[in-house]
Amino acid sequence: MITVIRPGDVRDAGAVAGLHADSWRTAYTGLVPEEALGDGLAAERRMIWELRLAADYGGPEYTPDLLIAERAGAVAGFAYLVPQPDGRVLLDNLHVRPGLTGGGIGRELLDAARALVARRHPGAVLYLEVLRANTRAIAFYERAGGLRTAAGEGVFPGGFTLPEYEYSWPAAGPAGQPWS
Known part of the structure; x- marks a missing residue:
């Protein structure tokens, strides 16, 4: 099936x-406190995304980018x-609709993110933070060439902290390929 990657916006x-809440409930059950995945999760995610996507960040150098993966006209990731x-770019979220994981959508989004960073932020390192207990995601990032570059604690909505790793991809060339 063909995946279309497009820029996202407030619409x-x-x-x-909805996808974010579903993904959290699927990927984080047993990894985060149960109350973080409760009934209020979808409304909290809705409020956060409306605020994020409507905000004025004061210039393109600091404006976040949302990439949407669509399959058959529906948001798949x-x-x-x-x-x-500090000049780096945080991959703050990478989520694929539950039931569609393992089908290449995540890798397509990661490749598109690396290419976008190379175009908009030449020379910038792309990095993300992942729960240490999220072994499935860690395996995906390592298969995709991510390098573990730090370890620390992540603070989550609700005030709880969990151990996490940082993974980074070196600055990429225009086609999304690492500089040699």
Whole structure:
């Protein structure tokens, strides 16, 4: 099946929020406190995505990018990239609709994210943070060439903290390929 990767905007907030909540419930059950995945998750994600996608970030160098993966006209996944003051770009979210994982959508989104960073932020390192207990995601990032570059604690909505790793991809060339 063909995946279309396109830029997202505020009109995608509802679809992204729903997918985000479903993905959290699937991927994070048993990894995060149960209350973080409860009844209020979908509404919280909706509010966050509406705010994120409607915000004015004061210029393109700091404006986040939302990439939407569509299959058969439906949102199948998304990636959210946030430029950081240190010159790196945080891949703050990479989620694929539950039931569609393992089919290449995540890799297509990651490749599109790397290519976008190479175009919009030449020389920038792309990085993300992943729960240490999320072994499935860690295996995916390592297969995709991610390098473990740090370890720390992540603070989550609700105030709980969990151990996590940072994975990075070196600055990429215009086609998304690492500089040699």
